[in-house]
Amino acid sequence: MQNPATKQLEPVFDYISRHENRFLERLKTYLSMPSISAYGEGIAETAAYLADWLRELGMEAGLRETSGWPVVIGRRMDAPGKPTVLLYGHYDVQPPDPLEAWISPPFSPTVRNGRLYARGAGDNKGQHAAQLFALESLLAVHGRLPINVIFLLEGEEEVGSPNMPEVVDRYRRELDADLVIISDGPVDISGQSQLQFGVRGLITIELRARGANQDLHSGNWGGVVPNPIWTLVHLLSSMKNKEGEITIDGFYDDVEQPTDLEREALTALPIDIDQVMRKLELAELDAPGGRPFFDRLAFWPTFTINGIQGGYNGPGSKTVLPHEAVVKCDMRLVHNQSGADIFSKVEAHVRKHAPDVECIWLGGMDPSKTPLDSPFTAPIFRAITLAQGAEPQMVPAMGGSLPNYLFTKTLGLPTFVVPYANADEDNHAPNENIEVARIFMGIRTGASMLVHLAEMESVP
Numbered sequence: 286m287q288n289p290a291t292k293q294l295e296p297v298f299d300y301i302s303r304h305e306n307r308f309l310e311r312l313k314t315y316l317s318m319p320s321i322s323a324y325g326e327g328i329a330e331t332a333a334y335l336a337d338w339l340r341e342l343g344m345e346a347g348l349r350e351t352s353g354w355p356v357v358i359g360r361r362m363d364a365p366g367k368p369t370v371l372l373y374g375h376y377d378v379q380p381p382d383p384l385e386a387w388i389s390p391p392f393s394p395t396v397r398n399g400r401l402y403a404r405g406a407g408d409n410k411g412q413h414a415a416q417l418f419a420l421e422s423l424l425a426v427h428g429r430l431p432i433n434v435i436f437l438l439e440g441e442e443e444v445g446s447p448n449m450p451e452v453v454d455r456y457r458r459e460l461d462a463d464l465v466i467i468s469d470g471p472v473d474i475s476g477q478s479q480l481q482f483g484v485r486g487l488i489t490i491e492l493r494a495r496g497a498n499q500d501l502h503s504g505n506w507g508g509v510v511p512n513p514i515w516t517l518v519h520l521l522s523s524m525k526n527k528e529g530e531i532t533i534d535g536f537y538d539d540v541e542q543p544t545d546l547e548r549e550a551l552t553a554l555p556i557d558i559d560q561v562m563r564k565l566e567l568a569e570l571d572a573p574g575g576r577p578f579f580d581r582l583a584f585w586p587t588f589t590i591n592g593i594q595g596g597y598n599g600p601g602s603k604t605v606l607p608h609e610a611v612v613k614c615d616m617r618l619v620h621n622q623s624g625a626d627i628f629s630k631v632e633a634h635v636r637k638h639a640p641d642v643e644c645i646w647l648g649g650m651d652p653s654k655t656p657l658d659s660p661f662t663a664p665i666f667r668a669i670t671l672a673q674g675a676e677p678q679m680v681p682a683m684g685g686s687l688p689n690y691l692f693t694k695t696l697g698l699p700t701f702v703v704p705y706a707n708a709d710e711d712n713h714a715p716n717e718n719i720e721v722a723r724i725f726m727g728i729r730t731g732a733s734m735l736v737h738l739a740e741m742e743s744v745p
């Protein structure tokens with residue numbers, strides 16, 4: 286016997302397959318509009334186009350001002366007593382340079398070998414367009430949406446979402462939902478779908494040491510004038526030891542170990558470490574050894590030196606005693622650390638060990654995590670499995686960083702990432718693409734998630 290969700294979805298899936306060509310053409314139109322947040326090209330037109338699109342779907346929709354580019358918000362409340370989902374995406378894209386590396390121009394969407402090529406195809410227009418087509422399909426077949434839907438489409442994700450804290454605060458009332466679903470990023474490299482529950486946080490820091498007021502001759506002044514590169518080397522080595530432990534006071538205080546469920550999910554994730562090491566020509570993984578691969582990415586913070594500058598690094602030699610040295614670092618943070626707290630611990634460490642070194646905050650975002658046993662997990666899991674014919678991997682946290690803490694921490698909402706794009710989508714690079722079949726799979730998945738969420742007995 287068919288369950289009610291399957292019964293509701295069958296005609297919707299049928300509608301989706303009958304309209305594939307039209308969906309593809311509409312997406313091409315959308316992708317042909319540049320919307321480059323880095324310098325504002327096409328932002329206003331694209332935002333207005335999206336607001337119209339949301340209104341076509343019967344949503345109350347419009348542009349909302351921010352201190353930067355506008356966000357587009359749309360709401361459709363068809364189902365009192367049912368959950369309200371906030372679907373977040375971003376309509377801005379990365380600059381397309383270098384143009385000569387594109388086989389077809391970045392804003393002339395072209396299908397080749399089963400893939401749609403255009404800037405934004407995967408990141409993120411193709412993915413949130415799939416959600417919009419899912420709404421269209423549900424409305425065409427059933428006349429109403431099974432749950433309440435809020436769309437939030439940002440125009441500054443590709444420049445680091447500088448105004449999203451303001452957006453969630455200023456428009457909090459309009460964004461009042463029960464959960465957030467984000468379709469962005471790629472699926473696993475094997476092609477298997479993923480359901481992601483968290484991301485690491487990130488802070489970026491610059492440490493700046495000064496010696497004399499000018500570069501000097503290392504013979505005439507060496508041994509007399511202190512060397513700022515050595516100052517940084519000593520400072521850095523006081524911050525992390527050879528065993529791989531970060532030795533800043535209190536750094537690990539808020540780090541939480543995985544729950545049993547998370548442990549189980551991490552263990553189930555496929556990885557061939559030998560193959561990774563061969564591919565990267567590595568003799569060993571970073572210290573400390575012995576940690577499982579995905580634990581390293583999901584449950585341990587890092588301290589990465591991104592680069593050191595100072596003195597002379599050109600061809601041959603130059604016996605210079607440099608007057609200044611700069612190191613840029615980032616730290617990936619895990620649940621329950623906070624960027625502000627960790628930065629203050631770094632500052633305290635620098636004050637103690639090298640008080641003359643300047644410690645500069647460059648930016649950051651907090652980590653985010655939704656528990657695997659959230660009541661929304663099961664319906665979303667079933668929805669993906671039904672729409673795609675295979676179970677998704679459960680990923681407790683990704684190694685990278687997204688501003689999802691705004692949803693989980695600021696708005697207090699469980700947040701799920703369900704990517705639709707292929708692993709080789711080449712976003713941020715020339716020849717960005719999405720497999721055409723993944724667009725349609727995304728539409729089916731979007732519809733399936735709404736129908737399965739509607740089946741929940743009560744809204745948690």
Ligand SMILES: [Zn+2]
Binds near residue numbers: 379408713
């Ligand atoms: Zn991107």
